[in-house]
Amino acid sequence: MNQFHLITLIVTLIVQQVASQCGGGRGTGYFAHESQCDRYYICENGQVVNEGLCDDGLVFNEYGNPSRLKCELPFGIDCSNRPNLQPPKPTGECPRQNGMFPDPRDCTRFIECGNGEAHVKSCASGLAYNRVNGNCDWPENTPECPAEALLGFTCPPATQRELQLFGNPRYAHPTDCKMLYACIPVTTDPSGPRTPRLLGCDDGFVFNSETGACDNPKNVRGCENYYGNTIDANNRYSLVASSS
Known part of the structure; x- marks a missing residue:
């Protein structure tokens, strides 16, 4: 491969990468980072103009209208093909600055964190906290809280x-x-x-x-x-x- 063809190949790869970052090369708005679920690109007319990072504990939701920034709780958001996250910033009872986390002392309670401030909340009687979907759920759906024991x-x-x-x-x-x-x-x-x-x-x-x-x-x-x-x-x- 001569030098001209090599340069052409490199330019092509760069163009393809930028296009994939910005919604096929025509996008304006916010688009998912290729490997980190809480990071995103800011694009104008198919060009990356900046990068952004969601607050600790939130992830970027790539679905829907790209004109609106959507940093949300991770429940229901598929991060399987961009699994990396920023290092956590724990504070007190909060493993991350934002999110909903199981209370290690009681499986019927959960810790709701906002900007590092923790609030302990309880599920209704007979329900347990489901760490997968972030909801209070029937105990048979929460392995950490068997129904018979609860x-x-x-x-x-x-x-x-x-x-x-x-x-x-x-x-x-x-x-x-x-x-x-x-x-x-x-x-x-x-x-x-x-x-x-x-x-x-x-x-x-x-x-x-x-x-x-x-x-x-x-x-x-x-x-x-x-x-x-x-x-x-x-x-x-x-x-x-x-x-x-």
């Missing part, structure tokens, strides 16, 4: 009657009339092993283990006064929520 309940083998009547067998909570455990199959086999989920009846109702459904408290022995009773203007009893 809820203190193990699903008994389901009877054919229970499967026919309810699909997913339901069991009363031992101390709270409003709450119940629903046993969900962990495989496609409905007669196979099941994992519990903690569910609750709507306000004004309690769980009736005899029918497997939410019911008026007066129909459930031991739960008649769960909400307390009051007399309305027509001298009829109605249900009101109490602080219990």
Whole structure:
């Protein structure tokens, strides 16, 4: 290969690289870096004019309108072909300056970090923090927080009657009339092993283990006064929520 052809090849490669960085050589706006998920190029008319870096903990979302800079939490953003990240800048309980991270002390809590400031938050009762999608989730989807250990309940083998009547067998909570455990199959086999989920009846109702459904408290022995009773203007009893 002579010197002319070598120079031509180098120029061609440079042009192709710039084109790929700027949306095919015609782009204006923000475009993904080829190897680092939190870095991006700023382009004008297909030419790189600068580079940028998202705040620590955020990544560049390459999808959508390139005219708007999108540095976002990494959940749901595919960084598999540009996996590198800037070195973390931990502060206190925050592994990175921004993001949502599992609380190492309690799998039902998570640490929300913004500019290095940590806020510990809790999932609703019966749910655990899912570090993959950044949401509070059913515990069977969070390996760090097994449902049986979290809820203190193990699903008994389901009877054919229970499967026919309810699909997913339901069991009363031992101390709270409003709450119940629903046993969900962990495989496609409905007669196979099941994992519990903690569910609750709507306000004004309690769980009736005899029918497997939410019911008026007066129909459930031991739960008649769960909400307390009051007399309305027509001298009829109605249900009101109490602080219990």
